[in-house]
Amino acid sequence: WFGSNLVIAEQLSIGQLLAFITMNQYVSTLVTTLVGLMDELTRVQTATKRLSEVIDYPPEVDKNHQKPDAKISPKADIICSNISFHYAGRIDLLENFSVKFTGGKSIALIGESGCGKSTLAKLIAGLYPVQSGNIQVGIYNLQDLDIDSFRKQVVLVPQDAHFWSRSIIENFQLAVPGVTFEQIVKACQISGANEFISRLPDKYQTVLGEFGANISGGQRQRLAIARAMVNDPAVLILDESTSGLDPVSEAEVLENLLLHRRGKTTIFISHRPKVISRAEWIVLLNNGKLELQGSTASLRAKHGNHLDFLNP
CATH class of the missing domain: 3.40.50.300 (P-loop containing nucleotide triphosphate hydrolases)
Known part of the structure; x- marks a missing residue:
């Protein structure tokens, strides 16, 4: 509307108006694309951080100190002796806990x-590894x-x-x-x-x-x-x-x-x-x-x- 008035008032040519509209569309598309890229970049950074946490997480098994295999008996007693465990940021969930499960x-x-x-x-x-105490399964x-x-x-x-x-x-x-x-x-x-x-x-x-x-x-x-x-x-x-x-x-x-x-x-x-x-x-x-x-x-x-x- 504003551009049309400028053309009627001979302050702007039709070619200049069309060029402005075209450039405006290009700029709008560019801005929209950049906003989308920022959102995508945020998602990529989050995914990369999570992936890095998984890759850098220390392995459970130390290959230099291989522990032995053992066959567990289906009748083996399970004995928990004074075990303690808590999740990060929480008080002890299990503290000096002991129980015996008969096999x-x-x-x-x-x-x-x-x-x-x-x-x-x-x-x-x-x-989960116990933070203190011992879990015995059978003789192991x-x-x-x-x-x-x-x-x-x-x-x-x-x-x-x-x-x-x-x-x-x-x-x-x-x-x-x-x-x-x-x-x-x-x-x-x-x-x-x-x-x-x-x-x-x-x-x-x-x-x-x-x-x-x-x-x-x-x-x-x-x-x-x-x-x-x-x-x-x-x-x-x-x-x-x-x-x-x-x-x-x-x-x-x-x-x-x-x-x-x-x-x-x-x-x-x-x-x-x-x-x-x-x-x-x-x-x-x-x-x-x-x-x-x-x-x-x-x-x-x-x-x-x-x-x-x-x-x-």
Whole structure:
């Protein structure tokens, strides 16, 4: 409008007006591109920083001081002696904590949220190093063993397991190199995953979305349990690993799992009384301390707040 008035007043030629409009478009496009580049540069800097943190993170295993492998017995006792652990910026979550998990049993680890159950499970699985104290599995101290070998024999299944954007078979092979298709199918039958996999168009060749986004939460948990059981670990730890299942499906999965693992150490964390009641032994934590332990029957005979975990 302003330029048109200048042309009418003969203060500006039509050619000059068109040249100005064209240059204005070029400048506007350049500014928009520069703003976009700044946003992209910020994202690249963030990604580069995160990548550098991962690359520069000190390795868990010192190749110059290789630790020995050892076969863990499925009946090995797990003894935590005066262990302490806390996350950065928090007070001690576990301090001088001691407990013994008798080997070869199904054990329920219970307690209110934030009491240290999941942290203890990760310490036993060798995912975090204790800051003081000792964890002994059978006759071996955890710190004396090769951590890679140990983690293949003591396996933890988290509530939200990670899956790669690869086929179901490839996700198993990434977790357990050399695993056979027969082992995969048998593990999936135990966890109930084979049932829904058989209904998929591509069956075991189905490509999972990142984090298993194209299957339901319950299906992811079945797959995660199967993946953990595929090499039949000496110790299996389930951290709310069936919480996404309906009560009927959960009961079926636990029945098959515990039947298959009879005589082997299985630790599960849950808040559901029907799940807890399936354990042969129960360990109750309270604010990072051992409060009670015993069989289901013996704990039911005692009065206390622990009955809230045992009674539906």
